[in-house]
Amino acid sequence: MNTFTVLLITAVLSFMPISELRGAIPFAVANNIPWYFAFPFSVLMNAMVAPFCWLFLATVHKLLYGTEPEKGIRWYKNLFDCFVERARRKLSGGMEKWGWLGIALFVAVPLPITGAWTGTLGAWVLGVSKRRTMAAVILGVIIAGIIVTAVVILGIEALNLFIKRMDAL
Numbered sequence: 001m002n003t004f005t006v007l008l009i010t011a012v013l014s015f016m017p018i019s020e021l022r023g024a025i026p027f028a029v030a031n032n033i034p035w036y037f038a039f040p041f042s043v044l045m046n047a048m049v050a051p052f053c054w055l056f057l058a059t060v061h062k063l064l065y066g067t068e069p070e071k072g073i074r075w076y077k078n079l080f081d082c083f084v085e086r087a088r089r090k091l092s093g094g095m096e097k098w099g100w101l102g103i104a105l106f107v108a109v110p111l112p113i114t115g116a117w118t119g120t121l122g123a124w125v126l127g128v129s130k131r132r133t134m135a136a137v138i139l140g141v142i143i144a145g146i147i148v149t150a151v152v153i154l155g156i157e158a159l160n161l162f163i164k165r166m167d168a169l
Contacts, residue, residue, distance in 0.1 A: 014045035049116035107140025
């Protein structure tokens with residue numbers, strides 16, 4: 001694959017709710033993008049989730065969900081209500097104890113369903129201001145990016161112990 005294609009796929013992986021940085025950084029590094037470029041590129045793309053998600057929640061969501069009980073799209077309401085309830089359960093304890101830093105710590109854990117998408121949605125559901133949400137998500141994304149990059153670098157270097165170098169012979 002050429003570099004443009006790798007970066008395009010990396011950007012898409014960074015923006016997707018399931019993969020986010022956990023998929024983007026390893027993909028980029030595995031496709032010969034240096035970690036010192038893959039890290040800031042992936043973090044920037046993943047940090048863009050927060051304003052995009054907030055904009056969606058502030059506009060499109062209101063149209064799809066409807067303002068009256070009989071208005072809106074039923075399957076969207078059911079899906080959104082289920083997702084919101086899950087986010088509320090996961091975030092409410094940390095938010096009460098840690099405030100907006102609880103959102104940052106939640107986003108920073110590089111596990112499925114703990115990234116920028118769920119963090120932004122959870123902050124929105126819990127009534128955190130847009131400004132604090134953006135700061136918390138960006139901080140969390142940076143921390144998650146550091147963790148994922150460290151694991152990728154250490155993992156690749158650890159594999160070198162088991163690879164026999166032909167030039168050394």
